[in-house]
Amino acid sequence: MSEVTFKILRYDPKTDKKPHVEQFKVPTKSGMTVLDGLYYIQEHLDGSLAFRSSCRAGVCGSCAMHINGTYRLACETQISALNSATIKVRPMAHLPVMKDLFVDMDPFWEKFKHIKPYLIPGDEPAEKERLQTTDERAHLDRIIDCILCGACFASCTVNNYDEEYLGPAALLKAQRFFSDSRDAAIEERMDLVDGEHGVWRCHTIFNCQEVCPKEIDITGSIAVLKRNMVANRWSPSLKKQ
Amino acid sequence: MRYHQVVVVGGGLAGLRAALELNKRNVKVAVVSKVHPLRSHSVEAQGGINASLGNHPRGSHDSPELHAFDTVKGSDYLADQKAALRLTEDAPKRVREMEHWGVPFSRTPDGKIAQRPFGGAGFPRTCFASDKTGHVLLHTLFEQCVKYEQASERGEMVIYDEQIVTGLVVDEGVCHGVIVWNFQTGEIDVIKSEAVIFATGGAGRIFGKTTNALVSTGLGMAIPYWGGVPIKDFEFVQFHPTTLFGTNILMTEGARGEGGFLLNNEGERFLANYDDSSKAMEVAPRDIVARNMTREIDEGRGFEDEYLHLDLRHLGREKILERLPGIRDLAMKFVHVDPIEAPIPVQPGMHYTMGGIDTDETGASRVPGFYAAGECGCVSVHGANRLGGNSMLETIVYGAIAGDSAAQFVLDGGSGKVPDEKIFDDAKNRELARLEGMFNGGNENPADIKDELESTMNRKCWVFREENTLQEGIEKIEELRERYKNITLNSSGLRLNFDLLWALELGGNLTMAEVMIKGAARRKESRGSQFRTDYPTRDDAKWLEHTLAYYAQDGPRFEASDVDLSIWEPKERKY
Ligand SMILES: Cc1cc2nc3c(=O)[nH]c(=O)nc-3n(C[C@H](O)[C@H](O)[C@H](O)COP(=O)(O)OP(=O)(O)OC[C@H]3O[C@@H](n4cnc5c(N)ncnc54)[C@H](O)[C@@H]3O)c2cc1C
Ligand code: SF4
Ligand code: FES
Numbered sequence: 001m002s003e004v005t006f007k008i009l010r011y012d013p014k015t016d017k018k019p020h021v022e023q024f025k026v027p028t029k030s031g032m033t034v035l036d037g038l039y040y041i042q043e044h045l046d047g048s049l050a051f052r053s054s055c056r057a058g059v060c061g062s063c064a065m066h067i068n069g070t071y072r073l074a075c076e077t078q079i080s081a082l083n084s085a086t087i088k089v090r091p092m093a094h095l096p097v098m099k100d101l102f103v104d105m106d107p108f109w110e111k112f113k114h115i116k117p118y119l120i121p122g123d124e125p126a127e128k129e130r131l132q133t134t135d136e137r138a139h140l141d142r143i144i145d146c147i148l149c150g151a152c153f154a155s156c157t158v159n160n161y162d163e164e165y166l167g168p169a170a171l172l173k174a175q176r177f178f179s180d181s182r183d184a185a186i187e188e189r190m191d192l193v194d195g196e197h198g199v200w201r202c203h204t205i206f207n208c209q210e211v212c213p214k215e216i217d218i219t220g221s222i223a224v225l226k227r228n229m230v231a232n233r234w235s236p237s238l239k240k241q
Numbered sequence: 242m243r244y245h246q247v248v249v250v251g252g253g254l255a256g257l258r259a260a261l262e263l264n265k266r267n268v269k270v271a272v273v274s275k276v277h278p279l280r281s282h283s284v285e286a287q288g289g290i291n292a293s294l295g296n297h298p299r300g301s302h303d304s305p306e307l308h309a310f311d312t313v314k315g316s317d318y319l320a321d322q323k324a325a326l327r328l329t330e331d332a333p334k335r336v337r338e339m340e341h342w343g344v345p346f347s348r349t350p351d352g353k354i355a356q357r358p359f360g361g362a363g364f365p366r367t368c369f370a371s372d373k374t375g376h377v378l379l380h381t382l383f384e385q386c387v388k389y390e391q392a393s394e395r396g397e398m399v400i401y402d403e404q405i406v407t408g409l410v411v412d413e414g415v416c417h418g419v420i421v422w423n424f425q426t427g428e429i430d431v432i433k434s435e436a437v438i439f440a441t442g443g444a445g446r447i448f449g450k451t452t453n454a455l456v457s458t459g460l461g462m463a464i465p466y467w468g469g470v471p472i473k474d475f476e477f478v479q480f481h482p483t484t485l486f487g488t489n490i491l492m493t494e495g496a497r498g499e500g501g502f503l504l505n506n507e508g509e510r511f512l513a514n515y516d517d518s519s520k521a522m523e524v525a526p527r528d529i530v531a532r533n534m535t536r537e538i539d540e541g542r543g544f545e546d547e548y549l550h551l552d553l554r555h556l557g558r559e560k561i562l563e564r565l566p567g568i569r570d571l572a573m574k575f576v577h578v579d580p581i582e583a584p585i586p587v588q589p590g591m592h593y594t595m596g597g598i599d600t601d602e603t604g605a606s607r608v609p610g611f612y613a614a615g616e617c618g619c620v621s622v623h624g625a626n627r628l629g630g631n632s633m634l635e636t637i638v639y640g641a642i643a644g645d646s647a648a649q650f651v652l653d654g655g656s657g658k659v660p661d662e663k664i665f666d667d668a669k670n671r672e673l674a675r676l677e678g679m680f681n682g683g684n685e686n687p688a689d690i691k692d693e694l695e696s697t698m699n700r701k702c703w704v705f706r707e708e709n710t711l712q713e714g715i716e717k718i719e720e721l722r723e724r725y726k727n728i729t730l731n732s733s734g735l736r737l738n739f740d741l742l743w744a745l746e747l748g749g750n751l752t753m754a755e756v757m758i759k760g761a762a763r764r765k766e767s768r769g770s771q772f773r774t775d776y777p778t779r780d781d782a783k784w785l786e787h788t789l790a791y792y793a794q795d796g797p798r799f800e801a802s803d804v805d806l807s808i809w810e811p812k813e814r815k816y
Contacts, residue, residue: 014736031487031575043688047732047740054280055454057490058574059376059567062280076574098425099737105277113391118384119343128294129340131352140345144370144377148279182343 003027004079006037008049009090012099019097022046028079034067034087035075038101051101058213061147064154065101066090071151071211092154094163107163108150111170115192119177122184136181143176143221145214152208152218164197168208168218171199175221178228190229199225242665243432245271245399246651248419249644250406251440251461252278254375254636255615257382259438260398262644264389268651269397271432273421275405275456278383282442282454283636286375287493287567289357289367290637291630292332296353297365305329308366310809312631315361315526316624317769317779317814319474319787321805324602324620328631331638336368339637344381346370347564357564358498360526361628361816372493372567375633407676407745409437409468409611410668415656416468416610418665420672427736429673431665435655436610436647439465439598440640443616446746447754448591448702449695452484452491460749461617465598466756470606471789471800473619474596475753476760477770479627480704482530484590486548488575492568492587494629496553497523499564503534504550504584505542511549521816528626528770529816531589535704538588550584589704593632595623595770596760599789599802604643609656614643621787624804625769676735679744683727687744690721690728694747694754697721702758707774711762718755719796725751756790756797763799764788769814781811 003025011019024045026037035053042049051074052062058076065074067089068082079087095103121130152168159165174193177183193199199222208218247263249256252274263270274281293303308329313320340346340354347355347370356365370377389398401421408420410431418433441461445453466472482503483492497503503523505511512518515533518525534549543549553561553568558581561569565580572578572585598613600606600620606613615636622635701714725748732740766780767773785804790797 042739043686043743047730048738050737050739052276052280054276054456055282055285056488057285057454057571059373060280060284060454062276102737113387116388116391118388119381121341125337125341129337129346129354132348133352134348134350137345137348144345144380145373147284147376180343180345 004037005086006041007086007088008100010100011097013097030080032079033075034077034079034089035063037079037087038074038089050099059147061149064092064149064151064213066092066154071155073149073213076213092150094154094156094159095150105150108153108167108169111166112148112173114166115170115174116185116189117173117177119180119183120185120188121182130182132181139179140176142216143172143179145216146172146176147214149213151211151213155207155211157205157207158201158203162197162201165201166193166198168202168222171202171222171225172216172218175225178225186232190232193225194229199229202226243271243430245269245432245434247436247438247647248273248432248434249438249440250274250419251281251442251615251617252276252400252402253281253283253440253442253615254379254382254633255640256438256440257379257386258637258640259440259614259644259647261382261385261389262641263648264398266645266648266652267397268648271399271401272386273401273404273406273419273432275403275424277402278386278400279379280456281379282457283375283379283633285454285491286378286633287372287491288359288495288498289369289374289630290336290378290633291359291362291366291628292336292368292634293329293366294333294336294354294356294368296349297356300356300364300366303364303366305332308332308362311362312622312628313624313809314814315626315628317626318781318785318806318811319624319768319804320622321602321620322808323805325622326808327602328622328635328638331641332634335634335637335641339378339381342381342385344370344377357495358524359494359629360521360524360530367495367498367630369495371563372495372565378633405742406464408464408668408672410665411468411608412660412664413658414469414608415658416608417660420668422676422735424737424742427734427738429669429676429735431669433665435651436612438604438612438614438643438647439617440613440615441617443594444750444753445591445594447694447750447757448698450484450489450699451591452481452489453591458746458750459753460746462597463749463752465606465611465613466752466790466792468608469792470608470611471599471791472596472756473599473802474621474625474788475594475756475790476764476788477595477625478591478757479527479593479595479770480531480589481592482527482534482589483551483587484592485571485575486586486588489590490571490575491592492551492572492585493565494527496551496565496568499560500556502552502555503530504552505537506544507542511537511542517816525816526626527629528772531704532772534589544586548586548588551587552584553580554582554584593627595619595621595625595627602642603646604639605646610650612643612647614639625771676741679728679741680730680733682729685724685728687728687747690725691747691750694718694721694750698754698758702761705772705774706761708762711758714758715762718751718758722751722755759797760788760790760799785811
């Protein structure tokens with residue numbers, strides 16, 4: 001049985017002055033994931049290690065963290081795929097550490113909530129379902145796959161200097177509703193994503209897109225959002241001139 | 242101490258749907274969930290949700306009665322028939338309501354909600370959003386909760402996430418609230434309420450080989466059980482035929498619904514060789530397919546004596562990408578197989594607990610003020626075997642029903658009993674003492690007990706059951722129950738202490754495993770998902786009854802209750 005070394009950035013703001021790296025030797029077996037490794041440490045080496053997980057299948061969004069150079073979901077990252085004897089793990093950036101890999105997600109959720117993340121239809125519901133053509137529905141493919149893991153948010157360099165920036169996930173969610181033939185709150189939501197901390201802050205750096213475990217075209221969606229806002233907002237007035 | 246008119250424990254589909262119903266009735270509600278609602282197990286559900294919408298040409302004649310009959314027959318006649326009919330009557334309304342709230346269902350060419358075939362129905366009845374139906378349903382319900390949270394000024398809807406309920410406050414047989422461990426701060430607190438609704442989900446993690454999330458443990462059922470609420474029909478466990486070899490991550494039944502084949506190591510569609518599956522083949526009910534797969538593997542026609550092949554290749558690239566993208570993703574990530582090019586290695590795995598907290602058709606338990614809904618509850622609409630696509634349906638139908646009846650109960654003045662304030666302090670102090678006591682144990686590592694429990698259940702309480710092995714399992718679990726008293730924790734304090742959390746979860750798992758395996762040994766017949774090799778047939782004369790397990794210190798005390806058979810007469814279950 002072979003072995004890898006986990007180097008984990010640990011920090012408990014209640015007791016530690018500053019973060020430090022701790023090392024753990026973990027025996028590996030075929031198919032083992034980084035999440036399995038973290039559990040091995042928690043169960044056998046140090047029960048105080050804190051990290052989130054739930055589905056262990058890459059669908060619930062609990063376990064995004066920085067692993068060997070990039071953001072990934074620990075549960076779907078196989079140790080063998082990293083091709084390295086050391087596994088370096090640290091928590092997501094831009095979110096306050098509560099303990100070790102367990103960060104305070106509230107700032108992320110607040111931004112998500114800001115864009116009114118729910119369908120706002122313009123009509124009373126039909127007696128049966130609202131109709132939507134397969135073409136209209138196709139606009140929602142991929143964009144609805146977002147599991148709100150926060151990896152994009154953590155990777156975004158704009159967040160380094162603008163704490164209030166809404167961030168990729170919230171903007172993507174806004175675009176999700178703009179793309180939905182059933183939603184009618186176009187004006188209202190445009191106001192919410194407008195402004196200096198909104199959609200215009202995106203500098204098209206593509207970090208978010210590179211880390212997204214669902215391979216969503218986030219940057220592209222934000223670009224579409226910008227284009228639509230230009231078309232809806234300014235083109236009419238431009239035309240008037 | 243916090244106060245809310247109603248506390249809903251659980252932020253999965255059932256919990257959020259119950260909360261929305263309470264909100265609609267202007268009852269102030271708090272949702273307490275140990276993980277953020279979007280991390281609940283519901284988000285993993287893939288294949289779809291049943292409703293007799295009749296949107297598919299082959300199902301245009303569908304009706305709630307047909308759906309209810311399929312449900313009752315699927316249950317091997319252990320479902321309560323009026324409850325099953327209520328499930329299917331409310332289904333179209335509840336599913337369309339989800340669409341109105343924004344669920345991006347896949348669509349038919351004429352723009353209606355698309356439906357696909359699932360086991361146990363002869364035609365397409367399962368509404369879906371590609372293979373991510375649970376994800377979109379849960380995200381949409383959460384979005385609606387955010388809407389109400391934002392609209393409510395006086396705290397009509399509050400969500401407390403990463404707070405764990407560890408006990409009930411029950412006084413003189415009436416439930417007055419819950420004990421909550423705030424995981425992020427380490428505080429132990431009581432939420433006082435007029436009614437409590439449990440929507441804590443299934444208990445798959447009693448087993449090692451399960452499709453369930455890591456957080457789907459027995460604790461959510463054990464808490465009310467310890468508090469005096471009986472557990473119903475817990476011996477009935479659904480084994481899903483197709484789970485990924487290695488991790489037991491689910492490969493949805495939709496994969497077979499869309500036309501996937503199950504093949505043995507001779508490349509043969511072996512289901513044709515068994516009487517009970519030769520007609521419906523891959524879309525025969527789950528219990529039948531899981532048993533025939535197990536036989537095939539046991540008789541040496543599997544791969545590595547462990548798995549079989551789920552072959553999707555003939556569906557073609559386009560259909561796989563359109564209908565089963567999530568399945569493809571999972572197979573590529575976890576077993577490095579692209580289903581477009583190669584078959585997927587699958588084996589049966591524990592999937593669903595049909596049994597659970599005993600409730601009536603209003604979601605109420607025998608303890609006034611205590612309700613349950615969703616997978617943790619047992620009305621029973623699934624009886625001895627649930628049909629695929631019926632459990633998410635149960636979460637939204639019975640979530641709404643439980644919310645509505647708890648609201649009515651509160652608006653009618655509740656239990657009428659005004660508890661002495663002292664009981665809340667007492668409950669809190671007792672809990673603090675109990676948790677602190679867990680730090681002064683002996684020398685058992687809870688992780689070892691957990692591993693032994695899981696392998697015991699995998700081996701002794703699996704697809705095929707038999708007296709001797711069940712008794713061996715019982716002995717082992719009683720031993721583990723004793724060893725659990727001597728566990729040691731190597732992390733102190735109550736704040737963000739996962740060591741303590743997993744130890745609590747393990748306590749719940751041990752309790753519920755004992756209820757399950759003793760129930761399985763007690764029921765000397767084969768019905769639905771429970772197959773006893775020593776009693777291979779259904780025995781209606783003796784066993785057409787619900788099992789009720791009441792908590793007692795030295796193991797469960799069993800009773801029976803009647804099954805509602807008021808609509809259809811039990812017949813042999815044949816497909
Ligand atoms: C992989 C998979 C795929 C499935 N696919 C389908 C499908 O296609 N169709 C279908 O109909 N069904 C499907 N099912 C079944 C279905 O997903 C579940 O039965 C259903 O989602 C359960 O929902 P729930 O709301 O009852 O519980 P859950 O979604 O499990 O939620 C439980 C909630 O309770 C909370 N909780 C638990 N204990 C505590 C506690 N002590 N304190 C505080 N909070 C607590 C958790 O945080 C969580 O929020 C599938 C199941 C699996 C495993
Ligand atoms: S867009 Fe991708 S990276 Fe960002 S939260 Fe959603 S799933 Fe995660
Ligand atoms: S545990 Fe759910 S995404 Fe990793």
